[in-house]
Structure formats: structure tokens, C-alpha cells
Amino acid sequence: MRPQELKMLWYKYWLETRGGFVLAMAVLITTAAAGVLYFPAAVRGGMHDLALHHHANAAARGFAIYVREEVFEKLALLWAMLSVMLGTGGLLKEKLLGTAPFLLSLPVGRRQAIAVRCGVSMMQCGCLALGAYGAVPAAALLVGQSYGLGLALRYAGILLAAGVAFVVYGILISTAMEGTAWPAIIGATTVFLLLIVPEAVKGIVRLAPLAVLAGESYSHGGVMPWAGMAISSVAAAAMLGLALWVVKWQDF
Amino acid sequence: MNQFAIQTHALTKSYGRAEAVRSLNLEVPDGSICGFLGKNGAGKSTTIKMLLGICWPTSGAGTVLGASIRDARASLEARRRIGFVSEDKRLYHYMSVGQMICFTRSFYPRWRDALEQQLLRQFQLPLERKTGQLSKGMRTKLALLLALCRGADLLILDEPTEGLDPVAVEEVLQLLARAAADGATIFFSSHQIAEVEQIADRVAIIDDGRMLLQESLDDLKERYRRIQLLFDREAPWKPLDVRGIAAARAEGPAVSLLASGNIDEIVAAARSLDPVSLEVAQVNLKEIFLECVRRN
Numbered sequence: 422m423r424p425q426e427l428k429m430l431w432y433k434y435w436l437e438t439r440g441g442f443v444l445a446m447a448v449l450i451t452t453a454a455a456g457v458l459y460f461p462a463a464v465r466g467g468m469h470d471l472a473l474h475h476h477a478n479a480a481a482r483g484f485a486i487y488v489r490e491e492v493f494e495k496l497a498l499l500w501a502m503l504s505v506m507l508g509t510g511g512l513l514k515e516k517l518l519g520t521a522p523f524l525l526s527l528p529v530g531r532r533q534a535i536a537v538r539c540g541v542s543m544m545q546c547g548c549l550a551l552g553a554y555g556a557v558p559a560a561a562l563l564v565g566q567s568y569g570l571g572l573a574l575r576y577a578g579i580l581l582a583a584g585v586a587f588v589v590y591g592i593l594i595s596t597a598m599e600g601t602a603w604p605a606i607i608g609a610t611t612v613f614l615l616l617i618v619p620e621a622v623k624g625i626v627r628l629a630p631l632a633v634l635a636g637e638s639y640s641h642g643g644v645m646p647w648a649g650m651a652i653s654s655v656a657a658a659a660m661l662g663l664a665l666w667v668v669k670w671q672d673f
Numbered sequence: 674m675n676q677f678a679i680q681t682h683a684l685t686k687s688y689g690r691a692e693a694v695r696s697l698n699l700e701v702p703d704g705s706i707c708g709f710l711g712k713n714g715a716g717k718s719t720t721i722k723m724l725l726g727i728c729w730p731t732s733g734a735g736t737v738l739g740a741s742i743r744d745a746r747a748s749l750e751a752r753r754r755i756g757f758v759s760e761d762k763r764l765y766h767y768m769s770v771g772q773m774i775c776f777t778r779s780f781y782p783r784w785r786d787a788l789e790q791q792l793l794r795q796f797q798l799p800l801e802r803k804t805g806q807l808s809k810g811m812r813t814k815l816a817l818l819l820a821l822c823r824g825a826d827l828l829i830l831d832e833p834t835e836g837l838d839p840v841a842v843e844e845v846l847q848l849l850a851r852a853a854a855d856g857a858t859i860f861f862s863s864h865q866i867a868e869v870e871q872i873a874d875r876v877a878i879i880d881d882g883r884m885l886l887q888e889s890l891d892d893l894k895e896r897y898r899r900i901q902l903l904f905d906r907e908a909p910w911k912p913l914d915v916r917g918i919a920a921a922r923a924e925g926p927a928v929s930l931l932a933s934g935n936i937d938e939i940v941a942a943a944r945s946l947d948p949v950s951l952e953v954a955q956v957n958l959k960e961i962f963l964e965c966v967r968r969n
Contacts, residue, residue, distance in 0.1 A: 429779040436767050519763030523816075525727045526757035526829075527780045528749050669745070672728035 422533055430529060434541040438507060442545045445503040449553035452499055456492035457560035460484060463491070484566045488557060489576070489640045496553050497580055497634035498616050501587040503549065505608035508542040508591020511535060512673060513599045521673040531668045539592050539661060546588045550577040579636040583649045586656040587612055589664070596664040596671075678703050678827050678858035679724060681735035681742075686719050686728065686882075693719040695882040696733065701860050701875070706853045708869030708890075709862040710962055711879040717862040718760045720879070721831050725757060738827055753781065756825035756857075758833045762816040766805025770798050770815055774822075783824030792818040795844065809836040817845060821852060828852060830861035834868060846872050870958040878962055880969045890958070897956045900930040900939060902948040915942045920964050931956065931964050 422430075463479070479490040512534060515521040524534065554577035561568040590612070595604040619629035632638075633649035679701035686694040694716040701707045711717045722728045724737050726748040735742040740751035764773055778784045793800070796814040804812065813836045820828060828849070834842045842865075850872050853859050863869050869876060870890070877887040886893070897919075902908070908923045917935030921928065928948075932939045936953065943951055 425779045429776050433765065433768075433776055436772070437765070518766075519759075519761045520765060522722065522725070522727050522757070522759035523764060526725050526752060526755065526759070527777070528753040529780070530745065530749050670729065673722075 422529075426529070427537065430534065430537045431541060434538050437510065438541065438545065441507055442549070445507060445545075445549055446552050448503065449496060449499060449549055450556045453492060453496055453553045453556040454560040456495060457488065457557055457566075458564060459491075460487055460564050460566065463487065484561070484568065486640070488561075488568055489635065489637070492557060493554070493576055493580075494631060494635040497584070497631060498613070500546070500549060500553065500580060501584055501612050501616060501634060502609040504542070504546040504584065504588045505591040505594070505612050506605040507545055507549075508539075508588050509595035509604040509608055511538050511592065511595045512668060512671070513595060514601055514604075516673045517599060517601055525673055531671075532665045535592065535596065535661075535664055535668050539589060539664075542588050542592065543585070546584070547581050550581045550584075553577070554580070576636045576639070579639060579646060579650070580634050583630075583633050583646055583653050586653040586660065589657040589660045593660040593664045593667075596667050676703060677701060677736075678705075679707075679735070679737050679860055681720075681724075682733055684720070684723060684733035684735050685731045686716075686723060687731045692882050694723070694730075694879075697879070697882070697884050699735075699877060699884060699887065701858060701877075703858055704853070704856065705875045706849065706859040706873045707861070707875040707877060708873035709860060709877050709879065710864075710866065710869060711862070712966060713864075715879045716882040717879060718831055719882075721760075721829055721860075721862065724829060725752065725755070754826040756820035756823040756828040756830075758813075758816045758820045758830040760831040762809070762812045762835070764804040764812060764815065764819075766803060769801050769803050770807070771800035773804055773815060773819065774800075777819045778822070781823040781825075785822045785824050789818065789822045792821065792848075796841075810838065810841065813837055814841065817848070821848060826857060828857055828859045828861070830859065832863055833861055834863065834865060842868065866957075866959045866962055876958065878965050880966050883969070885965045885969055886961075893958070893961060894955060896934050897961050898932045898936050899954045899956045899960070900932055900936075900943055901950075901952045901954065902928040902930070902943055902946065903950045904928070904946075905949045909946055913939065913942050913946075915939050919968065931960065933964075 479487045512521055512531060515524060525531070551574060554573040555570065557573050558568045558570045591608055594608045598604045598607065616631040620631055633646045636646065638644040638646045677700050679699060681697055681699045684694060684697040684699070685692065697720060699720070709717055719728065723730050724735065724742060726742060726745065730742065737748070738751045738754055740747035742748055768776065774789065796818065798811065798815055798818065804815065807815065817833060820830065834845050837845060846868060849859055873890055875887070875889050876893060878885045904926045906926060908926055908928045913921070915935065915938050917932050917939055918930055919933040920931040930939065930943065940951070940953060
């Protein structure tokens with residue numbers, strides 16, 4: 422594929438997904454800012470009942486812990502769900518919309534189309550992570566606290582590296598499942614369950630994917646979640662390979 | 674150099690138990706304008722999709738511009754030399770006309786800028802308007818522009834005049850004739866038999882997934898004849914046992930025969946029935962098409 426062709430395919434997928442991307446960015450930044458701005462109220466709440474209110478409990482242990490446990494965990498959950506939703510689309514959706522024959526009549530391979538789509542999704546999800554986590558230090562100033570931008574971006578990096586599988590999961594699910602909205606809904610729901618259910622099971626919380634995404638091990642002693650990131654990368658590669666294999670044999 | 678721009682052998686496409694295309698042998702010579710006729714659901718669009726690698730054949734083989742349709746890489750390279758208009762002419766609703774042109778142009782180094790400007794004026798396409806806001810006719814015009822400007826050696830067009838007014842249809846037919854004169858091969862499906870008759874030099878008729886006929890239009894018209902017999906009594910109706918009678922119909926004292934060849938023998942046999950008059954007339958493509966489809 423020539424650079425000009427690659428650029429235009431990239432441009433097409435960007436135009437196709439930019440609305441969803443902007444919406445996702447708005448949701449994440451709003452969540453990040455709201456979470457931080459709630460900190461003073463959480464501190465006040467902690468004086469009444471530390472045991473009942475999780476966020477009050479976290480707030481009592483300091484702003485940094487509150488941010489990681491209350492803000493980053495929510496952001497990680499939302500980011501993973503939104504990443505899957507952003508990743509859905511692609512050729513089966515184009516088939517339903519009637520544009521697949523046009524795209525496939527161009528000198529564009531199916532696998533090239535999927536690969537570029539995946540690249541655009543990863544770039545967008547990277548921006549979402551940086552944007553959302555980057556909003557935390559800015560919002561912290563509004564409540565008289567400080568949070569290092571470098572530290573926030575390190576957590577964003579962990580989220581992206583450990584969550585790359587979710588981005589590719591969106592690509593895979595929309596390659597295997599026909600529909601305009603269903604792949605996104607089902608994808609986001611399965612990710613929600615995958616991240617929330619282990620949180621509720623005592624004993625595996627530390628190993629739960631959400632804890633990995635939110636960088637829990639990094640906050641407890643600066644240990645990068647290498648295993649989680651490696652598993653995510655391998656899973657992403659496997660799912661991308663499967664998506665590329667599936668699309669090769671599909672009719673549009 | 675391959676003699677045929679498109680050639681298929683026993684090409685078959687099944688969806689479960691249903692066979693959309695059955696053992697299709699299609700040949701479109703280089704430089705020809707071939708009309709692809711068939712009823713709705715006859716298998717035209719499925720055939721076209723297989724030719725372009727949009728769907729995979731269940732069995733059989735085919736080449737387009739010398740590239741095997743089963744070889745994804747070769748098919749991709751061939752598509753650099755193919756212009757295509759799809760059946761429903763849907764384009765990216767989030768792109769403007771200008772963006773669609775810019776996007777498509779990037780894939781074709783032989784893009785014809787002068788023709789693009791001419792067609793933009795001729796079709797009065799608004800560059801800034803989103804394609805989702807275009808009428809069906811305008812969408813068809815844009816799809817045609819995107820196909821014709823590719824500088825393609827082969828144009829595969831699935832009902833290219835659908836949704837166009839008669840003036841636009843005439844313009845499009847002239848554009849296609851000009852593209853053929855410039856050396857392009859044109860393979861187009863249509864329900865408008867008069868259009869096919871106007872510009873095609875070759876016809877392929879498909880029904881229920883089977884190729885019923887493919888031939889040069891001139892040969893076809895030379896071969897087929899309508900033979901009208903008039904009697905001074907109730908027509909002595911009995912089937913003539915002569916090779917070449919494609920259809921026969923009797924109404925009162927009149928009998929109409931459609932012959933697909935062997936005209937002299939049929940005429941001689943008809944004369945033996947002692948009609949008061951016997952006329953042999955040329956037939957048009959519509960009659961031939963209807964007869965082929967009815968017989969199938």
C-alpha cells in the first residue's frame with residue numbers, strides 16, 4: 422500500500438469515528454474532573470462514616486490514594502468500555518450500511534483495512550487515556566491539591582499498555598458479529614462484567630484486570646504490572662490475528 | 674495478453690443450500706461493451722461481487738484482467754485497473770462530495786483530472802455537500818464519476834443508470850461509449866434493455882444463477898427472427914417439429930413463432946401449413962430476453 426493510500430484510509434477511519442472519539446473524550450474528562458472535584462466532599466463525608474463510604478475511606482488516606490482508587494479505577498473501567506465501543510465498526514458494519522462494496526472495489530486489502538482501523542483505534546484510545554488522566558492534575562488545582570502530570574501520564578501509560586487487548590477486542594467482535602450497534606453494546610457489556618465481577622470476589626482483587634489497568638501494583642511500591650501488560654499484548658496480538666483470519670474468508 | 678477482460682469457468686456461489694450462481698461460464702472480450710441482463714435475484718450482483726473479490730466463489734474459477742479472482746493479492750492489483758459502481762451506490766455519508774473524490778483519487782495514479790472537472794460540471798455535483806444528503810440520482814452520478822475518473826481498463830457497473838432521469842441516462846450512455854472508444858472494456862448490468870441495446874456489442878443473460886445466453890448482439894439479432902403466420906381459418910395449431918423454434922403462440926387465425934436459428938427450415942415448415950400470409954421480422958433484445966427467461 423502506497424503512503425498516500427494509507428494516509429487516506431487512515432483519514433477515512435478518522436472521519437468515521439471522530440464523533441464517537443470526541444464524545445468518549447468528553448465523558449472521560451468529565452468523569453476525571455468530577456471525581457477530583459468531589460474530593461473535598463469525600464473528605465467531609467469521611468468524618469461521619471469511614472467504613473460505609475469507600476470514597477470517604479480513600480480520601481482519608483490522602484489525595485494521591487483517593488485519585489488512584491476512586492478516579493483512576495473509574496476511568497480505567499470507562500476507558501476499557503469506550504475503547505471497545507470505539508474499536509467496533511469495520512467491514513461488517515460497512516456491509517450493513519451498503520458501503521463495503523465500494524471500499525473493497527478499491528485496491529485495498531481486507532486485512533489492510535482492518536489493520537488501519539486497528540491503528541486508528543489504538544491512537545484514539547491512547548489519546549483518551551492521556552486526555553482523561555491528564556485532566557486530573559488540572560482539576561486537582563481547583564480543589565487546592567496537586568498531582569504530578571508525569572505521574573498521571575505514567576498511569577495513563579499503564580492503562581494503555583495493559584488495556585490494549587480491549588481495543589483489539591472491539592475490532593474482533595465487530596469482525597465476527599454483524600450489526601450497527603450490537604457489537605458495541607455486547608462488547609462494552611462483556612468488558613464491564615470482566616472488570617467488575619473479579620472486583621467483587623475476595624482474594625483475587627489484586628489480580629483483577631481492573632486493578633491492573635488502574636496501576637494498583639505501581640501505587641503499592643512502584644512495581645509496573647509487567648505480567649498484566651504482557652498478557653494484554655499477547656491477547657491483543659492473538660485477537661488481531663483471529664480478526665485478520667476471519668475477515669479474509671468473509672463475504673461482503 | 675489475455676483475450677478476455679473477464680473469464681469465468683463453472684463459477685458457483687452458494688449460500689447454504691441456495692445456489693445464487695450456478696456453474697457460470699462468462700466471457701467478456703477485451704474492448705467490448707457487455708450488457709449483463711437478468712431478473713431481480715438472477716445472480717448478477719453476486720457474480721459481480723465475485724469478480725471483484727467482494728465475496729468468494731464456492732467453486733469454479735475466474736480471471737479479471739488476467740488476475741485470478743481466488744488470489745487476493747492478484748485481485749487487489751487488478752482492482753487498480755478497475756472502475757466500479759455498486760448496486761446501491763451507497764457512499765460514505767460523513768464525507769462531502771469533494772472528500773469522496775479526494776479519497777478515491779488517492780488510490781488511482783491514472784486518475785483523470787480533466788474528466789473529473791468535466792463531470793462535476795456536467796452532473797452539477799456540489800463539492801461541499803455530504804453524500805448522505807444527496808438524492809439517489811446525484812449519488813449515482815457521483816458513483817459514476819468515481820468509477821469513470823479512475824482511468825480504468827475495465828469498468829464493472831451494476832445498474833449504472835438506476836435513479837437517473839432520461840437526460841442523465843443519455844449522458845451516461847454517451848460517457849460509457851466514449852470510455853469504450855478510449856479502449857476500456859465495459860461490463861454492466863441493467864434492467865433497462867433498451868439501454869443495453871443502445872450501447873452494448875455483447876450480451877449475457879443470466880437467470881436463476883445460470884447463464885442462458887452470451888453472444889454478440891449483432892449475431893443474436895441476426896440469429897433470432899419472429900415469424901408471423903395468418904390463416905383464413907382457425908390456426909391449425911400443432912407444434913412444428915423443427916429445430917430452432919424458441920417459442921410459439923396461437924391466437925385465433927394468427928400464429929407467432931420466435932425462431933432462434935434455422936430460419937429457412939422453419940419458414941419452409943410454416944409454409945407447408947398453407948397460411949394466407951407469412952412474415953419474417955427482426956426481433957429486438959427485449960423479446961429475446963423475455964423468451965430466454967420464460968423458457969428457463
